[in-house]
Structures are given as structure tokens and as C-alpha cells.
Amino acid sequence: MSLVTLTVNGEGRSLDVEPRTLLVHALRDHLGLTGTNIGCDSSSCGACTVLVDGLSAKSCTMLAVQADGAEITTIEGVAEPDGTLNSVQQAFHECHALQCGYCTPGMVMAAMSLIDEYPDLDEAGVRSGLEGNLCRCTGYQNIVDAVLQAAATAATANAPAGSTP
Amino acid sequence: MIPAAFDYEVADSAAHAVELLSRGGDEAKLLAGGHSLIPMMRYRLATPSVLVDVGRLDDLRYIERRNGAVAVGALTRHSELEHSGVLAEHCPLLAAVAAEVGDPAVRHRGTLGGTLAHADPASDLPAAVLALGGTLVARGPGGDREIAAADFFTGWFESALAPDEMLVEVRVPASTGGWNYQKFNRRAQDWAIVGVAVADGGSGVALVNMGSTPIRAAAVEQALADGATAADAAALAAEGLDPPADLNADADFRRHLARVLTRRALTAAGVP
Ligand SMILES: Cc1cc2nc3c(=O)[nH]c(=O)nc-3n(C[C@H](O)[C@H](O)[C@H](O)COP(=O)(O)OP(=O)(O)OC[C@H]3O[C@@H](n4cnc5c(N)ncnc54)[C@H](O)[C@@H]3O)c2cc1C
Ligand code: FES
Ligand code: FES
Numbered sequence: 466m467s468l469v470t471l472t473v474n475g476e477g478r479s480l481d482v483e484p485r486t487l488l489v490h491a492l493r494d495h496l497g498l499t500g501t502n503i504g505c506d507s508s509s510c511g512a513c514t515v516l517v518d519g520l521s522a523k524s525c526t527m528l529a530v531q532a533d534g535a536e537i538t539t540i541e542g543v544a545e546p547d548g549t550l551n552s553v554q555q556a557f558h559e560c561h562a563l564q565c566g567y568c569t570p571g572m573v574m575a576a577m578s579l580i581d582e583y584p585d586l587d588e589a590g591v592r593s594g595l596e597g598n599l600c601r602c603t604g605y606q607n608i609v610d611a612v613l614q615a616a617a618t619a620a621t622a623n624a625p626a627g628s629t630p
Numbered sequence: 631m632i633p634a635a636f637d638y639e640v641a642d643s644a645a646h647a648v649e650l651l652s653r654g655g656d657e658a659k660l661l662a663g664g665h666s667l668i669p670m671m672r673y674r675l676a677t678p679s680v681l682v683d684v685g686r687l688d689d690l691r692y693i694e695r696r697n698g699a700v701a702v703g704a705l706t707r708h709s710e711l712e713h714s715g716v717l718a719e720h721c722p723l724l725a726a727v728a729a730e731v732g733d734p735a736v737r738h739r740g741t742l743g744g745t746l747a748h749a750d751p752a753s754d755l756p757a758a759v760l761a762l763g764g765t766l767v768a769r770g771p772g773g774d775r776e777i778a779a780a781d782f783f784t785g786w787f788e789s790a791l792a793p794d795e796m797l798v799e800v801r802v803p804a805s806t807g808g809w810n811y812q813k814f815n816r817r818a819q820d821w822a823i824v825g826v827a828v829a830d831g832g833s834g835v836a837l838v839n840m841g842s843t844p845i846r847a848a849a850v851e852q853a854l855a856d857g858a859t860a861a862d863a864a865a866l867a868a869e870g871l872d873p874p875a876d877l878n879a880d881a882d883f884r885r886h887l888a889r890v891l892t893r894r895a896l897t898a899a900g901v902p
Binding site for chain 1: 631634635636664665669670671681683685713732733734735739819
């Protein structure tokens with residue numbers, strides 16, 4: 466067994482895992498954070514996407530031991546403590562960017578990382594930036610709309626004081 | 631699926647990793663980004679008894695100018711290549727090809743050393759390093775040795791690395807002449823069905839997924855050196871090659887793609 470110490474959603478956590486334990490199983494089965502879903506066996510659906518030190522990662526393609534010392538953010542950690550949705554969640558809500566919702570936690574985490582990494586996102590950028598996240602319900606249009614809306618919100622928030630949007 | 635059990639060791643330097651590899655014998659494997667190895671372990675296509683994690687060797691994550699070349703640490707991640715200012719200025723092809731690998735989450739974890747050592751002929755960056763005429767630096771129990779990219783890839787998923795060697799650095803000549811990368815696939819995020827990397831106005835042309843290794847399109851390079859047009863040179867792209875056939879494409883379609891993509895890449899690289 467290996468001792469893994471992580472910060473998950475701002476909280477320090479320690480767990481004893483077999484080295485072969487995937488990060489997604491550590492989150493779901495050891496820490497009870499079942500918001501992160503598992504959708505495939507082939508690293509290709511993105512349902513399991515979390516942030517590792519601020520960057521999107523497929524938690525089914527990482528060992529928990531690889532995340533020792535890292536800061537992990539899961540879908541449980543993105544809304545305000547009082548339940549106020551973050552800008553990406555809010556945009557998904559407003560744009561009807563989900564149906565069954567299975568892909569949504571991964572989509573939201575991937576979108577947060579994408580908006581951070583690529584400041585001038587356009588539609589093509591969102592589509593290629595989310596190519597690792599599959600949705601079997603929505604046809605993607607509303608997801609793309611939501612991410613563009615959240616990206617615009619982030620751009621306004623980041624604009625230097627005094628500048629007009 | 632869950633990988634078979636293994637012993638897990640964390641290397642605190644490249645030398646330590648080499649020592650752990652030697653001690654672990656044939657069954658020991660390095661773990662870098664894990665984005666080729668972990669999927670294979672989940673399918674139990676790889677069942678190493680010892681994993682030596684080199685993913686924490688941050689001193690091997692760098693991109694720097696050195697003597698007219700660009701030196702890249704083996705643990706540098708694809709996304710770091712993609713966004714590198716040094717590469718944008720001195721070797722834009724490498725940055726652009728890195729941006730074509732998988733999806734952003736894959737690029738956040740996968741490393742240059744990992745994709746080269748994995749030696750999948752369908753991977754993007756090995757062909758780019760080959761087209762650029764890069765050099766790989768391997769560290770073993772006896773010290774460092776340099777391996778030309780042209781000598782590195784020896785067969786399907788096979789390289790010139792010994793089992794107790796680790797890639798520590800990749801050097802590519804600074805290269806700002808006309809360049810382009812064409813990747814053909816049918817689904818987003820997939821590996822290339824065929825790809826073509828063009829460096830320095832066609833003095834380096836390398837093909838993805840046209841054989842058991844990434845391949846220099848020697849006939850195309852020679853024709854261009856002799857003054858051929860992009861269209862005439864590209865017609866030779868599949869010359870002498872025996873590409874694989876799979877669900878995505880048979881061998882003839884791959885040869886066709888190689889010719890078409892090479893023409894597009896050469897044209898985009900400014901070859902008349
Ligand atoms: C969903 C998905 C999509 C992908 N799409 C693409 C794509 O479109 N194009 C593409 O090119 N690739 C693609 N990849 C593969 C990706 O680029 C991998 O990250 C890369 O091939 C391997 O790098 P790694 O650091 O993850 O290596 P690892 O998986 O850690 O290791 C791979 C192999 O290399 C060895 N190794 C690792 N580092 C070293 C070193 N420094 N010295 C010696 N040996 C070493 C390991 O022992 C292992 O055998 C994809 C992967 C996934 C999961
Ligand atoms: S469950 Fe991780 S990518 Fe599908
Ligand atoms: S909303 Fe059902 S899979 Fe995306």
C-alpha cells in the first residue's frame with residue numbers, strides 16, 4: 466500500500482491505496498466524491514476529467530500515487546459554499562447544455578481548464594478544446610454555446626479596470 | 631479496467647531512475663505522463679512488475695536555446711511545447727505538432743520523452759523530431775549517449791533504447807524555414823490515419839503511420855533538392871513504402887493520403 470496525501474477541493478486528505486489504484490477510483494471509492502464519473506475504459510470520453518494543479522486531466526488515466534502532493538479540484542469543489550454556481554456551471558444551466566448530465570461534470574472541469582489556457586476562445590477553439598469530452602445526448606451545440614458564454618464572462622472579469630468590454 | 635499489481639518506486643533523479651531500472655530487470659518500466667502506459671496497463675497489454683515514476687523530475691522539464699539548437703527536457707509536457715515562446719520563435723513546427731496531440735487533458739500529462747520512447751508510428755511528435763533531424767540523449771548505467779532520431783526508431787513500438795536507459799533530452803536544430811503539419815483522421819482526438827511533417831522548406835519531410843516507424847520521405851526530399859515542384863515531389867511520398875492496413879484505411883488509401891497530405895504540407899510550407 467502507498468500513502469497518498471492530496472489537497473482535494475481545498476481540503477487536505479490522506480489515503481492508503483494500492484499503487485495500481487486509479488485516481489478516479491481514489492476519488493469516488495475512497496473519498497466518496499462520486500460527482501466525477503467513469504464513462505469508458507479507453508481514456509477517450511472525458512467523463513472523469515478533474516483539475517490536477519489547475520489543469521484538466523483524465524482521472525482514469527492517472528494513478529492516485531501520481532497525484533501525491535497535488536491539488537485536485539472535482540465538480541464538488543467548483544460552486545461557492547453557499548451553492549452559487551460558478552460561471553461555467555451557470556452558463557451550462559442557462560444554455561441548457563445538458564440532458565442526462567452524465568458527461569457534465571467532466572465537461573465543466575474541461576471547460577474551466579480550457580478557458581484558463583486559451584484566452585481568446587472562438588467556436589472552433591471550443592470544439593477542438595473539448596474533443597476529448599464526449600456527450601451522447603446534446604449534439605454539442607448548447608455545450609459550445611455555454612462554454613463561449615462562460616469564456617466571455619471570464620474575459621470581462623479579467624479585463625483591466627477602466628477598459629470597456 | 632484496473633491494472634495488474636506492481637511495485638511503485640519514485641525516482642528522485644534520472645540517475646536514480648536508471649539505477650531502479652537496472653535493479654528491476656526486464657519487468658521494470660519508467661512511468662512519465664502515463665498516457666500511453668496506463669491505458670496499456672488497464673487493458674493488461676502491459677504488466678510491468680515495477681513502475682519507476684519519473685514524472686516528478688521537474689529539472690527535466692525545460693525548453694531552452696543552446697548553441698543554435700533547442701534543447702527540450704524529456705519530461706516536458708505536450709502542452710508546454712504547444713505554448714512555448716522559445717519554440718514559437720525558434721522551432722514553431724514542434725509547438726504546432728504538439729498542439730495536434732490528443733486533447734488538452736492528454737497534452738497536460740503526456741511528455742515528449744514518453745511519446746518518443748513509446749515509438750508508436752501513429753504518434754505525431756516522433757515524426758516532427760525526425761523531420762527536424764533531432765538528436766535524443768539517453769542516460770544509462772554507463773553515462774549519456776546521443777542517438778540521431780533517424781537511428782532511434784527500430785520497429786513497431788521499438789526503439790534503440792536499452793531496457794535500463796532513460797531519455798533525458800531531445801535536441802532539435804533551430805528551424806524557422808517553411809514548415810507545416812498535416813494530420814488526417816476521422817474522429818476528433820484520434821491518432822493520425824496518416825500525417826506529414828515538413829521542416830525547413832522541405833529539407834525534412836517525415837510521415838506518420840506509413841510503416842512500422844515514423845519514416846523520412848527520402849524520395850520527396852531528394853526531388854525537392856533537385857528542384858522538383860511541390861506537386862511533383864509529393865507524388866513520390868509513398869515510394870517504396872508498405873503502410874499498414876486497418877479499420878481506418880487500407881494500404882492503398884494510406885499511400886493516396888501520403889501523396890495528398892505531402893502536397894498540401896509542402897504547399898503550405900511555401901514550396902512552389
Ligand atoms: C486519449 C488519448 C489520445 C491520444 N492521442 C494522441 C495523438 O493524437 N497523437 C499522439 O501522438 N499521441 C496521442 N496520445 C498519446 C500521448 O501522446 C502520450 O502521452 C505519449 O504517447 C506518451 O507519453 P507519456 O509521457 O504519457 O509516456 P508514458 O505513458 O508514461 O510512457 C510510455 C512509454 O515510454 C516509456 N518512457 C516514458 N518516458 C521515458 C523516458 N524519459 N525515457 C525512456 N522511456 C520512457 C515508458 O516506460 C513507456 O514504455 C494519446 C493518448 C491518449 C490517452
Ligand atoms: S472514464 Fe476517463 S476518459 Fe472515459
Ligand atoms: S448530457 Fe447526456 S451524455 Fe452529455
